[in-house]
Amino acid sequence: DIRMTQSPSTLSASVGDRVTLSCRASQSLVRxxxxxxxxxxxxxxxxxxxxxxxxxxxxxxxxxxxxxxxFTLTISSLQPDDFATYYCQQYNSFPWxxxxxxxxxxx
Amino acid sequence: EVQLxxxxxxxxxxxxxVRLSCATSGFIFGSMTMxxxxxxxxxxxEWLGRIKATTDGGTTDYPAPVKDRFTISRDDSKSMLYxxxxxxxxxxxxxxxxxxxxxSFDRWGQGTLVTVxx
Numbered sequence: 001d002i003r004m005t006q007s008p009s010t011l012s013a014s015v016g017d018r019v020t021l022s023c024r025a026s027q028s029l030v031r032x033x034x035x036x037x038x039x040x041x042x043x044x045x046x047x048x049x050x051x052x053x054x055x056x057x058x059x060x061x062x063x064x065x066x067x068x069x070x071f072t073l074t075i076s077s078l079q080p081d082d083f084a085t086y087y088c089q090q091y092n093s094f095p096w097x098x099x100x101x102x103x104x105x106x107x
Numbered sequence: 108e109v110q111l112x113x114x115x116x117x118x119x120x121x122x123x124x125v126r127l128s129c130a131t132s133g134f135i136f137g138s139m140t141m142x143x144x145x146x147x148x149x150x151x152x153e154w155l156g157r158i159k160a161t162t163d164g165g166t167t168d169y170p171a172p173v174k175d176r177f178t179i180s181r182d183d184s185k186s187m188l189y190x191x192x193x194x195x196x197x198x199x200x201x202x203x204x205x206x207x208x209x210x211s212f213d214r215w216g217q218g219t220l221v222t223v224x225x
Binding site: 001032034036042043044045046049050055087089091094095096097098100101 | 151152153154168170171204210211212213214215216217218
């Protein structure tokens, strides 16, 4: 199975900050990687697929980059709604697997 | 608008079984590959398997840990997705989500809670 490792586990930031979240895979994904946001008590929401393609309706302050085994999610200017937990997920090979998440909290 | 709504969760005894349902609307269900994903305190988010679109053969794929215990099925005439859970253990306790899936999980239901406890 492909192991997905996210860092940091928790990130403290302020409204307006630029934040970068990392996701590392145990083997190459090419670009078959997605990012999700999960608010407390809600289902995850797809933000980005194929490493850098923004899902319809997702604000442009979110962006994804990377290929192979190293990927990043960047929020250019953190908004109050963005304080949440973020997960990466690979779909390069079965079984599809998730990272353990990065919680973005208010500093 | 795509809508997914799970039901069927609740309290189940260890070793027991339960069938979860997912009612869908807002898209051509028979043309959509669907997955189940769960979120547990111990393992976080975990993909439980998928069923391909009927137009693509309708076959299933499962990860090894659940392959012999969980079964995904679909009823295109009702736009319904199902997940049969057998031989349940305490670490199966969690929230179970149905999703549309093209590799990534594009749309999610609100989830249904399954609690395995005596």
